[in-house]
Amino acid sequence: MSSVEVRELTAGYGGAPVLEDLDLTVPSGSLAAVLGPSGSGKTTLLRILAGFLRPSVGTITFGDRLMAGAGPGHPHAFVPPEKRRLGIVPQEGALFPHLDVTANVGFGLPRDLRGRSERIDTVLEMVGMREYAHARPHDLSGGQQQRVALARALAPEPELVLLDEPFTALDAGLRERLRAEVRELLVELGTTAILITHDQEEALSTADLVAVMRDGQIVQTGTPAEIYGTPADLGVARFVGDVVELRGHMRGDVVTCPLGDVVVQPGSAAGDGEVVVVLRPEQLRASPADQDSATGVVREASYYGHDSMLRVELPDGSVIPVRIPGGERAPRPGDAVTVSVNGYGRTFPADSR
Amino acid sequence: MTLTETQRSSSRRAAVRPPRPLLLTGAVTAAVSVIPLVYLVVRVSEAGLARIVEVLWRQRTLETVATSVSLVIIVVIGCLIIAIPTAWLIARSAIPLRALWLVLVSLPLAIPSYVAAYAWLALFPGMSGFWAAALILTLVSTPYVVLPVTAAFRSADPALEDVARSLGRGPVRAFATTTLPQAWPAAAGGSLLVALYVLSDFGAVALMRVDAFTRVIYASYRASFDRVSAAVLALVLVGLAALLVFAERRMRGRTRRWRVATGTQRTSVPTVLTRAQIAIALIWLGGLAVLALGVPLYSLLSQMIEGARSQVDLAEIAVAAATSLGVSLAGAILAVLLALPVGIMAARYRSRSVRAIETFAYTGHALPAVVVGLSLVFLTLSVVPVAYQTVFVLAFAYAVLFLPKAIGATRSATAAVPPVLEQTARTLGRGPLRAWLETTFRLTLPGIAAGGLLVLLTAMKELPATLMLRPTGLDTLATELWSRTEVAAYGAAAPYAIALVALAAIPAWLLGRAMTRDVDTVVE
Numbered sequence: 001m002s003s004v005e006v007r008e009l010t011a012g013y014g015g016a017p018v019l020e021d022l023d024l025t026v027p028s029g030s031l032a033a034v035l036g037p038s039g040s041g042k043t044t045l046l047r048i049l050a051g052f053l054r055p056s057v058g059t060i061t062f063g064d065r066l067m068a069g070a071g072p073g074h075p076h077a078f079v080p081p082e083k084r085r086l087g088i089v090p091q092e093g094a095l096f097p098h099l100d101v102t103a104n105v106g107f108g109l110p111r112d113l114r115g116r117s118e119r120i121d122t123v124l125e126m127v128g129m130r131e132y133a134h135a136r137p138h139d140l141s142g143g144q145q146q147r148v149a150l151a152r153a154l155a156p157e158p159e160l161v162l163l164d165e166p167f168t169a170l171d172a173g174l175r176e177r178l179r180a181e182v183r184e185l186l187v188e189l190g191t192t193a194i195l196i197t198h199d200q201e202e203a204l205s206t207a208d209l210v211a212v213m214r215d216g217q218i219v220q221t222g223t224p225a226e227i228y229g230t231p232a233d234l235g236v237a238r239f240v241g242d243v244v245e246l247r248g249h250m251r252g253d254v255v256t257c258p259l260g261d262v263v264v265q266p267g268s269a270a271g272d273g274e275v276v277v278v279l280r281p282e283q284l285r286a287s288p289a290d291q292d293s294a295t296g297v298v299r300e301a302s303y304y305g306h307d308s309m310l311r312v313e314l315p316d317g318s319v320i321p322v323r324i325p326g327g328e329r330a331p332r333p334g335d336a337v338t339v340s341v342n343g344y345g346r347t348f349p350a351d352s353r
Numbered sequence: 354m355t356l357t358e359t360q361r362s363s364s365r366r367a368a369v370r371p372p373r374p375l376l377l378t379g380a381v382t383a384a385v386s387v388i389p390l391v392y393l394v395v396r397v398s399e400a401g402l403a404r405i406v407e408v409l410w411r412q413r414t415l416e417t418v419a420t421s422v423s424l425v426i427i428v429v430i431g432c433l434i435i436a437i438p439t440a441w442l443i444a445r446s447a448i449p450l451r452a453l454w455l456v457l458v459s460l461p462l463a464i465p466s467y468v469a470a471y472a473w474l475a476l477f478p479g480m481s482g483f484w485a486a487a488l489i490l491t492l493v494s495t496p497y498v499v500l501p502v503t504a505a506f507r508s509a510d511p512a513l514e515d516v517a518r519s520l521g522r523g524p525v526r527a528f529a530t531t532t533l534p535q536a537w538p539a540a541a542g543g544s545l546l547v548a549l550y551v552l553s554d555f556g557a558v559a560l561m562r563v564d565a566f567t568r569v570i571y572a573s574y575r576a577s578f579d580r581v582s583a584a585v586l587a588l589v590l591v592g593l594a595a596l597l598v599f600a601e602r603r604m605r606g607r608t609r610r611w612r613v614a615t616g617t618q619r620t621s622v623p624t625v626l627t628r629a630q631i632a633i634a635l636i637w638l639g640g641l642a643v644l645a646l647g648v649p650l651y652s653l654l655s656q657m658i659e660g661a662r663s664q665v666d667l668a669e670i671a672v673a674a675a676t677s678l679g680v681s682l683a684g685a686i687l688a689v690l691l692a693l694p695v696g697i698m699a700a701r702y703r704s705r706s707v708r709a710i711e712t713f714a715y716t717g718h719a720l721p722a723v724v725v726g727l728s729l730v731f732l733t734l735s736v737v738p739v740a741y742q743t744v745f746v747l748a749f750a751y752a753v754l755f756l757p758k759a760i761g762a763t764r765s766a767t768a769a770v771p772p773v774l775e776q777t778a779r780t781l782g783r784g785p786l787r788a789w790l791e792t793t794f795r796l797t798l799p800g801i802a803a804g805g806l807l808v809l810l811t812a813m814k815e816l817p818a819t820l821m822l823r824p825t826g827l828d829t830l831a832t833e834l835w836s837r838t839e840v841a842a843y844g845a846a847a848p849y850a851i852a853l854v855a856l857a858a859i860p861a862w863l864l865g866r867a868m869t870r871d872v873d874t875v876v877e
Contacts, residue, residue, distance in 0.1 A: 080779070088777055
């Protein structure tokens, strides 16, 4: 299993570069997610890693093997996809429709390989598809096709597995189950894997390491908790979950905002003065209050069963989301409430967008 | 959903520049396809401007232009007059035996114009002239308008007509203001196909002795003293045909449906007809079927029976059929090979060079067969006399003429296979060529083969280029029918005519299916 190193990568399709000066490091054996909205360049990054596209500048290294770019003795190295020893699980599986499951899984194994059919059996067993060995792709459901696609990618024991939004086309329940299974399998095998996705929930719940992409660059890399808890900028904060954004005034490590004084996490981005303070809705608690001591008025309440979401209007006119756990009696529209804050806030410069 | 779409389109856009070997072979195809046209231009320009102007202003030239253009106009008008009520009856009314009528109106596609002309001549030997040619061409080309208009009527959103009714329009006005305009692009596209067909047709005008372009060009080639005027006329003909092809292309872009909303479209409820209306409708459709199908079939069969009483030389027919098959097979194989790089590139890469190659390779679409024949006669005589009147040149002519069919088949077959299969094969250790062979090619083979078959069958009924380019003594089904009809040996010609109709039925059936894709599923 090899690590993946991307250095100073610039790439595109002839016009303006889609990726510019991008760096990414994925340690050997980890499951990384590249998370970005559509148009951020994540598909281009996948094509570069797979070798379908040549970078114009920069280097790609798998372990100690140089895949593309300049290296010692190789001014313009480029390893074609078939020599990269990687497996790819495309969107919607993309099984070869003219081959049955066994032939699909065996596609990447040399014809004269010893123990070829045992290997096919083993990987089919891993993904729980052994009994479908002779089925045709069009007879399989979407989830089954994805399992076979994963088996096909894993059969030649690749050094790196690329998963290109493999769960997007599946329905919600199946998506979650398959995600967990795939994660378990990849961790067990210790394969380095990169999951490309636009779904923040998928990235946070599946990967050990998340790289957030925006406008052709990686803007933050970290564990899911780091990405969610200490986003690098306001854009990342908004992209990886619901946010409560308030104007505030920073002094020392306390910010004064419409919810009162909030302690700011050490090492927060902004200095003293006007700032944007960011909280997560689950950090807020709303309790009934009388008119005088209230911080705001409930304008809207949506009941979801496991929790309720309130929209509370503050005196300055801003409206913030507040999450109420399911067991509690939720305030009703028109009720005055006091909103209190648990934990730290994050601050960003007032002019950040 | 939108997100997946964008990503898919971006991964397709990703491959803008085609690999060099593909580009080079595609360029060869493009170069080969323009040879006849380029050589014709060279020959004409050699004659000098004064001579060209002199030929163009000759009384005879102007008469030819007038004849061809009026023939095109009359036939198009005739087709429209027949097609619109016919299409409405099939698409929108509760007429008995709808599915049968749909088949009957598309069948005339299976009758090559010279076979239809032969059949009418055999019944009425006195037929000749402009109006006779116009009648026959109208009868054989009506399906080009009926089928797309039927499809347009079927797919037009009935809700629009309902809304027009609710806003106070009567049934006829509601139809005329909502559904009919939706069918105009289809009617116009079909009319342009008819116009191109009539302009390039040789068989019907030649047998009916109408001095339209194709017959005049053929005659001056036969007379062989006035090469320049034949070449100039051929270029004028190409110019007119190119105009029609261009207009048809533009039209096709506009054949969009008027449906804005998403969701399933309701199918229209067929209009119930009164007894009297049904009677009139059946007389109309029946009369059409009798003229377009009944007369030719009756004529063919009666000639066949009459001919059988004298003698039918089965061996001779078999030889002609085998010859047709052999020459056409060579042409089809050549066309498929030439089409392969162009079709693949057209499906996968959208760069400017690819579009240029595709356009050049489609030249044959705008070249009437007479023109290709004439140009290749000149070319072989003056540049490669060894090749003059050889099977190779004939096969080459077929390949150039019918290359667009092969490209179309390769292109749509390739476009149906997602590129991700080939990419996945690459990551599983296959080089570019093997990845293509083991995935995309495997999956597109049936489509490409179907394209080849279409070229084969179309080439087997080709007449004018075959007449001009065939080696002396080589007879195909089409030329045998031609030479017998010319000397009024109608009985002896009948078996060839029947064989040709049988052959033409397959491409006609495919074409009819393509033109009405969603009609027959609805009608059934």
